[in-house]
Amino acid sequence: xxxxxxxxxxxxxxxxxxxxxxxxxxxxxxxxxxxxxxxxxxxxxxxxxxxxxxxxxxxxxxxxxxxxxxxxxxxxxxxxxxxxxxxxxxxxxxxxxxxxxxxxxxxxxxxxxxxxxxxxxxxxxxxxxxxxxxxxxxxxxxxxxxxxxxxxxxxxxxxxxxxxxxxxxxxxxxxxxxxxxxxxxxxxxxxxxxxxxxxxxxxxxxxxxxxxxxxxxxxxxxxxxxxxxxxxxxxxxxxxxxxxxxxxxxxxxxxxxxxxxxxxxxxxxxxxxxxxxxxxxxxxxxxxxxxxxxxxxxxxxxxxxxxxxxxxxxxxxxxxxxxxxxxxxxxxxxxxxxxxxxxxxxxxxxxxxxxxxxxxxxxxxxxxxxxxxxxxxxxxxxxxxxxxxxxxxxxxxxxxxxxxxxxxxxxxxxxxxxxxxxxxxxxxxxxxxxxxxxxxxxxxxxxxxxxxxxxxxxxxxxxxxxxxxxxxxxxxxxxxxxxxxxxxxxxxxxxxxxxxxxxxxxxxxxxxxxxxxxxxxxxxxxxxxxxxxxxxxxxxxxxxxxxxxxxxxxxxxxxxxxxxxxxxxxxxxxxxxxxxxxxxxxxxxxxxxxxxxxxxxxxxxxxxxxxxxxxxxxxxxxxxxxxxxxxxxxxxxxxxxxxxxxxxxxxxxxxxxxxxxxxxxxxxxxxxxxxxxxxxxxxxxxxxxxxxxxxxxxxxxxxxxxxxxxxxxxxxxxxxxxxxxxxxxxxxxxxxxxxxxxxxxxxxxxxxxxxxxxxxxxxxxxxxxxxx
Numbered sequence: 001x002x003x004x005x006x007x008x009x010x011x012x013x014x015x016x017x018x019x020x021x022x023x024x025x026x027x028x029x030x031x032x033x034x035x036x037x038x039x040x041x042x043x044x045x046x047x048x049x050x051x052x053x054x055x056x057x058x059x060x061x062x063x064x065x066x067x068x069x070x071x072x073x074x075x076x077x078x079x080x081x082x083x084x085x086x087x088x089x090x091x092x093x094x095x096x097x098x099x100x101x102x103x104x105x106x107x108x109x110x111x112x113x114x115x116x117x118x119x120x121x122x123x124x125x126x127x128x129x130x131x132x133x134x135x136x137x138x139x140x141x142x143x144x145x146x147x148x149x150x151x152x153x154x155x156x157x158x159x160x161x162x163x164x165x166x167x168x169x170x171x172x173x174x175x176x177x178x179x180x181x182x183x184x185x186x187x188x189x190x191x192x193x194x195x196x197x198x199x200x201x202x203x204x205x206x207x208x209x210x211x212x213x214x215x216x217x218x219x220x221x222x223x224x225x226x227x228x229x230x231x232x233x234x235x236x237x238x239x240x241x242x243x244x245x246x247x248x249x250x251x252x253x254x255x256x257x258x259x260x261x262x263x264x265x266x267x268x269x270x271x272x273x274x275x276x277x278x279x280x281x282x283x284x285x286x287x288x289x290x291x292x293x294x295x296x297x298x299x300x301x302x303x304x305x306x307x308x309x310x311x312x313x314x315x316x317x318x319x320x321x322x323x324x325x326x327x328x329x330x331x332x333x334x335x336x337x338x339x340x341x342x343x344x345x346x347x348x349x350x351x352x353x354x355x356x357x358x359x360x361x362x363x364x365x366x367x368x369x370x371x372x373x374x375x376x377x378x379x380x381x382x383x384x385x386x387x388x389x390x391x392x393x394x395x396x397x398x399x400x401x402x403x404x405x406x407x408x409x410x411x412x413x414x415x416x417x418x419x420x421x422x423x424x425x426x427x428x429x430x431x432x433x434x435x436x437x438x439x440x441x442x443x444x445x446x447x448x449x450x451x452x453x454x455x456x457x458x459x460x461x462x463x464x465x466x467x468x469x470x471x472x473x474x475x476x477x478x479x480x481x482x483x484x485x486x487x488x489x490x491x492x493x494x495x496x497x498x499x500x501x502x503x504x505x506x507x508x509x510x511x512x513x514x515x516x517x518x519x520x521x522x523x524x525x526x527x528x529x530x531x532x533x534x535x536x537x538x539x540x541x542x543x544x545x546x547x548x549x550x551x552x553x554x555x556x557x558x559x560x561x562x563x564x565x566x567x568x569x570x571x572x573x574x575x576x577x578x579x580x581x582x583x584x585x586x587x588x589x590x591x592x593x594x595x596x597x598x599x600x601x602x603x604x605x606x607x608x609x610x611x612x613x614x615x616x617x618x619x620x621x622x623x624x625x626x627x628x629x630x631x632x633x634x635x636x637x638x639x640x641x642x643x644x645x646x647x648x649x650x651x652x653x654x655x656x657x658x659x660x661x662x663x664x665x666x667x668x669x670x671x672x673x674x675x676x677x678x679x680x681x682x683x684x685x686x687x688x689x690x691x692x693x694x695x696x697x698x699x700x701x702x703x704x705x706x707x708x709x710x711x712x713x714x715x716x717x718x719x720x721x722x723x724x725x726x727x728x729x730x731x732x733x734x735x736x737x738x739x740x741x742x743x744x745x746x747x748x749x750x751x752x753x754x755x756x757x758x759x760x761x762x763x764x765x766x767x768x769x770x771x772x
Contacts, residue, residue: 006102006355007362010405013355015080017348020102020360026340027066028101029347033311034322035070035109036063038092050568061324067100069350071321075118075153076434079441082120082374086153086367090585093154093366104351104361104365109157109204109319112196113176113428114566115385116149119435120444121376124385126426126544127162127188128563129392131179131588132627134670134694136191142384149376150201150473154277154368156357157202157249161192163237164212166589167225168600171217172512175500175544175564180601180624181586182233183689186240187763193245202353205241207253207286209268210234214255219511220296223257225287228682230257231717239277240762248281248353252315254289261297263289269314276758282349284317285310290324303328308338316346365743373768377445382568389565389572390555391668394585396549396559402536404579404630405491408460412489413451414482414530416471416523417497417542421447424569425498426544427509435678436505445567450540455569459577464488468530471499472507472521479529484715486533491557493577496523496532500564508544508564516595517548524551531555540573550593550621561591579630584668584694586627586737590620602738605683625672625689625737631663631699638734640745648751649725651662655732655745656706658771661697673707673764674738676731681718687738690714691764701770707732708765710750715756725754730772 005011006020021029038060071092075085089108097103111117113155115124124146130139142705150158164173166180178185193203194600210230214221225234241247253262253267262268263285273279293299293306300306307324318325332338351360358364395403405411417423424447431443448456455463469475470483496519503511507520518524528551530537536557541547545562560583562573575581592598599608602624610617637658647653659669673691677684690713695703709732718724727749735741 003362006360009361013352016355017351018358020351021348022731023343024102026330026333026343029343030325031066032069032347032350033316034325034344035072035320036060036068036320037072037321046652052097061099064096064099064655067102067104068096068106069317070319071106073153074108075241076110076430077521079119079435079438079444082118082153082376083372085118086374089135089154090366094156104354105364107156107354107357107359108154109159110150110155111160111428112146112150112158113160113162114426114428115431116146116376117428117433118376119430120428121149122381122385123425123429123431123445123447123567125389125392125566125569126564127178128175128544129389129565130188130192131184132394132563132585133388133391134184134586135391135609136188136632138388139188140191140195142388143192145197145381145384147199147201148195151199152368152374154366155201157204159204159206160196161189161205163189163205163208163241164207164235165237166601167213169517169545169589170514171212171214171401172219172509172514174210174589175508176428177212180590181588181603181689182236183586186237189237190240190245191249191769193241194700197248200357202249203247204249204251204284205244205247206251208238208250208273209253209262210257211253211255217513218288219513221255223255225257227721231723235763239758241277242277243762250279250281250283251286251290252283254286254292256297261293261299263315263753264293264299264309264313266313274314282316282353283314285319287690288318290315290318295534304332304337308332311338311342316349338751385566386568386572389569390575390581392563392565392585393573393576393581393583394561394587395576395583396561396591396622396626397556398558398628400557402491403538403577405458405461405577406457407578408489410462410490411454411458412485412535413454413463413465413495414468414486414492415495415526416467416469418451418495419449419465419467421449421496422499423450423542424437424565424567425500425504426564427506427512432500435504436501447567448570450542450570450573452582453574454493454577457571457574458582461723465677468526469522471523474522476522476525479526482526483529486530486535489535492530492535492537493540494527494537495540495542498544512566514545517546517592517598518595519547527552527684538577542569546589546591548592548595548598553593553621563586582630582665582667583627583736584629584670586670587622588624590624593619593621593623603685603688605685609686623737623739625670625735626740627670629667629669631665631667632660633669634660634662635734635742636660638743640732640743644729644746644748646748646750647711649727649749649754650751652708652710653732653745653747654706654708655734656704657734657743658702658704659695660702661699663700666696666698668694670694671705672735672737674733675714676733677714678729678731680716680726682716684716687733689738691766693766693768695768704769704771706767708767710761712756712761713764714749715760723756723760725749725756727751727753
């Protein structure tokens, strides 16, 4: 039997797809442009915005006769055992292959923001915790493990990572972001993409673009970002993840910017993404995002008009299920309202990606591996989750050295997050995302609470517990017991924070936006009550966003911040409290002093900082990049001279120092490089991160850290919309945080103004060498 040309892996992918497209009907080509969400119905619980309103039931057998582009969340919609889920997915793929003329399987996609969002799969720390590690190498390793788990059950595409840069910490999805700095977000996200793509899984960058800049921190609110904010803050992480990570898919954002929805913006999805940046992969809709052009944005009067707008803008695939790209689009093409060439353009991109995945090959089999070998929460996964959690914990303050806790002390553990396993998980972890709708189903993974972990960590300590209050309710009836337990103790560990959820069912998560940055419910009053006992209070925060802590500045014995640290978060935080773990996390977001009036982020121009013309001081209590350790580091032998160094506007400059661990225990320091531009043609952030290096050192050990700065890293968008490097003065600041500058090198850029293109340098090179 002769092999069909499109099934021959010896032929170029483009040639295979061209032959295939030439033989497909309009219905068959269009079928490649949508997914089907088999497990979701119009009367089900919501795991996507407006799911019940936007979901219609479809005849599966009829649909697949024309083929199918994607299968939506076969593991992430309801609890299914991994082995059974893999078998069911393989059966579904065989039915799709057998039903269509060309035998083309579907791409199966899943969420994988904090691990594979599936029952019995490892729940890793949330992305905000990745940012706190300042350790892209470890994040890449995590993504590689996630990718292997996805492949082991037959999944091809992961809807992660999130590259939104935090602009307002009240936004509910802050936990899903990597932080408030575009360089940190971009470098960590690129590492995640590299890890996922290295396993053959398609990484999907989201949300393109501007979603986190929504007005008033309301989910899906309009974006009112200016041209320069969009170009210099919003877009660079996506550039990094595409160029350095190699992501093969991008998800369009729900939001509109200056009146234009991202899902209907050819300037964003085609001109910028494809023509300027050279992206050749697929653009997918955020769930129901195409339908929202009609129902929420009202830039389309019908589903067919919404389909036309999205397809013309550059969205290739409608997710999660067919609505606009089905019959409405087919009819519009037949009447001539939509050119068939748009269908061909998108179908070609989809089929090329399927060809890359091997789905068009003659010998492709839907069974990924023997189901008996599937383990989505292996010991290796858990060990990595533990390491990532340990590196992410931030010691904000320890003024009198109370931490680490004495091994035989009396500890009162108080607070609503201490004895709840879900306190460790973000809203896209399966137990928080899906299992809340299935209370009869066990969690599927072991998630030690902080209370249990602390008892295991300090077996000789006397540990008592009182909840004190709930997470979000105002009831104070539990205060009395909390005070009684605290009065009997040598130290109180107050464990406060968020409950992750969706669409108002939590205090953090998608659709769980905050009016201000006060601790939820009665937790602030509980903390006041505990402090008033006179017993030293160690505050432990398990949250998805930063909260204002100025009310307790100078009143607490220590403050520990963990951003939803995952299934191994309990032992990780307990290890920091006991001293087994030397904290090394650094803040990926600033911690404000007061609930209002704080800067949205540290990236403030001069008028965004403290000025005498306003009585409101926006200076954060703990700045971006801040974090303490149980050891001490000396920063020695800095290379920057007293006089400014001259380099051309296309030049480079190396800046170095030696970091020495002067304490008596191993630890990690994070050296951060910031840029200060004293005078520019437009206002610029006072400082912004352009490089960083995590350095792990044994007691007495030292390492030489060198940053290789190139002037491209000083570029910004000028008044005419060009990205330029301007001649003039610059400062490179080596710092332990955005506010803790240790050394400064002054530069003077000489020569002409340079205009940069999309091939500009995006990274600051670093080099670490041992010092004898």
